[in-house]
Amino acid sequence: xxxxxxxxxxxLIQEKRYAEARDVxxxxxxxxxxxxxxxxxxxxxxxxxxxxxxKTRVGCWIGVLAVLILGAIAILTDPRARSDNQSSPAGSPxxxxxxxxEINDPYATGLPETFLxxxxxxxxxxxxxxxxxxxxxxDRRLIVSVEVTLTNSQQRSTALHLIADLLKQYAxxxxxxxAGSIEALVSWQGGAITCTDNAGIGYMVMRAIHWETADPETxxxxxxxxxxxxxxxx
Numbered sequence: 001x002x003x004x005x006x007x008x009x010x011x012l013i014q015e016k017r018y019a020e021a022r023d024v025x026x027x028x029x030x031x032x033x034x035x036x037x038x039x040x041x042x043x044x045x046x047x048x049x050x051x052x053x054x055k056t057r058v059g060c061w062i063g064v065l066a067v068l069i070l071g072a073i074a075i076l077t078d079p080r081a082r083s084d085n086q087s088s089p090a091g092s093p094x095x096x097x098x099x100x101x102e103i104n105d106p107y108a109t110g111l112p113e114t115f116l117x118x119x120x121x122x123x124x125x126x127x128x129x130x131x132x133x134x135x136x137x138x139d140r141r142l143i144v145s146v147e148v149t150l151t152n153s154q155q156r157s158t159a160l161h162l163i164a165d166l167l168k169q170y171a172x173x174x175x176x177x178x179a180g181s182i183e184a185l186v187s188w189q190g191g192a193i194t195c196t197d198n199a200g201i202g203y204m205v206m207r208a209i210h211w212e213t214a215d216p217e218t219x220x221x222x223x224x225x226x227x228x229x230x231x232x233x234x
Contacts, residue, residue, distance in 0.1 A: 141180030
């Protein structure tokens with residue numbers, strides 16, 4: 001999720017919300033994050049010690065873990081699930097259910113689950129979600145990282161259209177008040193090698209585009225003009 005958080009931190013810096021940007025960058029293990037933190041010390045030196053992890057966050061993770069464990073037990077003990085697995089023909093599509101889900105929603109907004117449901121529907125006809133990480137930060141904005149593997153198509157054009165669809169689904173699942181940023185990665189087999197493509201975008205860019213009618217080319221052009229810039233200027 002580092003690219004999504006970097007983009008969000010960059011937008012916070014542009015809005016001169018330095019303390020919040022420092023907090024986001026402190027969660028990212030990336031050379032660019034370290035560089036930006038150093039620049040922030042020159043622009044606006046920190047005046048308080050880093051916040052300790054809140055009990056709410058820890059409690060939320062414990063709650064999510066408990067739900068996942070109970071869900072796994074229910075599936076494993078459900079006779080219908082065993083019957084479905086035994087009767088599936090060889091070569092059938094892999095399940096569209098995510099294999100790894102990490103959600104941190106201390107404010108119980110339900111936004112991570114809302115987007116996951118919408119994303120799963122978009123992905124189902126192309127492949128499956130193999131990683132989904134989402135959190136509601138202290139500004140109550142949704143930060144998402146999602147990784148998809150294609151099974152029914154092995155073309156880059158399909159991957160790009162799916163990435164654009166996921167970005168649109170994210171915009172449709174949030175509002176200006178709670179939209180943060182999203183990073184989407186899609187992988188597919190290109191002969192003997194595994195190919196990947198990805199894109200990330202923040203809420204400031206979302207506001208500048210008509211998402212309902214934008215085509216993939218418009219979306220990626222907007223991304224190229226706004227994200228992944230290794231600079232605090234502009």
